[in-house]
Amino acid sequence: xxxxxxxxxxxxxxxxxxxxxxxxxxxxxxxxxxxxxxxxxxxxxxxxxxxxxxxxxxxxxxxxxxxxxxxxxxxxxxxxxxxxxxxxxxxxxxxxxxxxxxxxxxxxxxxxxxxxxxxxxxxxxxxxxxxxxxxxxxxxxxxxxxxxxxxxxxxxxxxxxxxxxxxxxxxxxxxxxxxxxxxxxxxxxxxxxxxxxxxxxxxxxxxxxxxxxxxxxxxxxxxxxxxxxxxxxxxxxxxxxxxxxxxxxxxxxxxxxxxxxxxxxxxxxxxxxxxxxxxxxxxxxxxxxxxxxxxxxxxxxxxxxxxxxxxxxxxxxxx
Ligand SMILES: [Zn+2]
Numbered sequence: 572x573x574x575x576x577x578x579x580x581x582x583x584x585x586x587x588x589x590x591x592x593x594x595x596x597x598x599x600x601x602x603x604x605x606x607x608x609x610x611x612x613x614x615x616x617x618x619x620x621x622x623x624x625x626x627x628x629x630x631x632x633x634x635x636x637x638x639x640x641x642x643x644x645x646x647x648x649x650x651x652x653x654x655x656x657x658x659x660x661x662x663x664x665x666x667x668x669x670x671x672x673x674x675x676x677x678x679x680x681x682x683x684x685x686x687x688x689x690x691x692x693x694x695x696x697x698x699x700x701x702x703x704x705x706x707x708x709x710x711x712x713x714x715x716x717x718x719x720x721x722x723x724x725x726x727x728x729x730x731x732x733x734x735x736x737x738x739x740x741x742x743x744x745x746x747x748x749x750x751x752x753x754x755x756x757x758x759x760x761x762x763x764x765x766x767x768x769x770x771x772x773x774x775x776x777x778x779x780x781x782x783x784x785x786x787x788x789x790x791x792x793x794x795x796x797x798x799x800x801x802x803x804x805x806x807x808x809x810x811x812x813x814x815x816x817x818x819x820x821x822x823x824x825x826x827x828x829x830x831x832x833x834x835x836x837x838x839x840x841x842x843x844x845x846x847x848x849x850x851x852x853x854x855x856x857x858x859x860x861x862x863x864x865x866x867x868x869x870x871x872x873x874x875x876x877x878x879x880x881x882x883x884x885x886x887x888x889x890x
Contacts, residue, residue: 579846580715581733583726586677586686597621599675599760602685607670609658622654624673625688625732626697627739630853631708632732633701647717649728650706651686664696674738674761676731688735690743711736712850733849737857738762740849741777744856748773779859782848783824784812787835787865795890796835796867798874798882808885812860825865833882834873839866 589597596605606622626633633650652660661668668689676686691697701707711732718725738761748755748766750773755764764775787796787810797808813828815821822840829837843862851858874882 579844580718580720580726581730581847581849582845584677584730584734585679585727586731586734587680588675588677589685597678597683597685599762602675602687603670603673603760606654606673606687609654610661610668610670620653620655621683622685622687623651624654624657625649625651625676625686625735626657626701626708627688627690627692627736628698628708629692630736630740630856631710632714632736633706634709634714635706644717646719647709647714649714649732650701654687660697660700664694664700666691666694666696668694671757671761674735674742674757675759676735676738686731688739690739710850715850730847733847737779737847737849738777740853740856744854745775748775777857779847779857780855781815781821782812782851782858782860783815783821783828783863784810784860785825785829785837785840785863785865786810786843787829787833787837787867789867789870789884792870792884793887794884795887796829796833796872796882797885797890798832799880801880803880808883810862811882821861821863825863829865832875832878834869834871834875836868837865838868840864 588599589595592598595601602622634647635650636645636647638645673687673689676688678685698708714732715729718729720726742757742761742764745755745764747753748768748771751766751768751771753766753768753771755775756767758765762777766773789796796811798811799808803809811829811832813824813832815824819827825840826837829835841864843864845859845861848858848860849856870884872882872884
């Protein structure tokens, strides 16, 4: 039952991490030192022109749009700013950023550009200035819908933005150590954190929240079970999905969630594919969607109205 699809949205980032060898000026730690030196001197260095930064405001990446023709909708691009331009921007506004606010994203295989992200939600004065330069902060979900999914370069950029948002939101939600309650500090160019308490020093790693998402199938009648939530727009139906509980396998989570939400019993469960999902609720911005086909063993639907507005069998034609 496997299907070969190209990468899903938010997967397939073209960035990889450069060697951590301290001699490599484009490594995460050497790169961060360059940023810190550039910020403290307010001047450019040999490498800083190779650094590009993506700014985020309340989970939204900076973007710009261009009109290709009067007949077609505008094309969105991520608003990458070179470190040199960012420093000039900071000078003109008096905003001071710390090097530790930058998180390393990686480099492309074919150039020596190093990509970084930073959350500037607290720096209110930057927003009007960026707007005057034709930039604005746009919801990632809006960019996802506005992107041409056949455009591999645009999809790669979307994956980078998704990675950046997940990492920055993880920083926002892991400010304190879960073991001793002290503040955590970023290390390894923002790719890890560590507790600031000398007697604890617990290292904290970025996490993802796995979510199962399943297309429940009635094989005999060639139908699929789709559900609707009250927040959905009219005529929108979706696969069932849910979180995995401790002590549960993925297959068990698929069966339990389907049973709890719709009263349908599931037999065979087959893996389909997975994708990062950095556009979930702000309390859970770094999900990994793990997709399955699930074969129904019973057909009578009994909707849990606390979870869903409705659930119905849909024919192949209807879908
Ligand atoms: Zn601690």
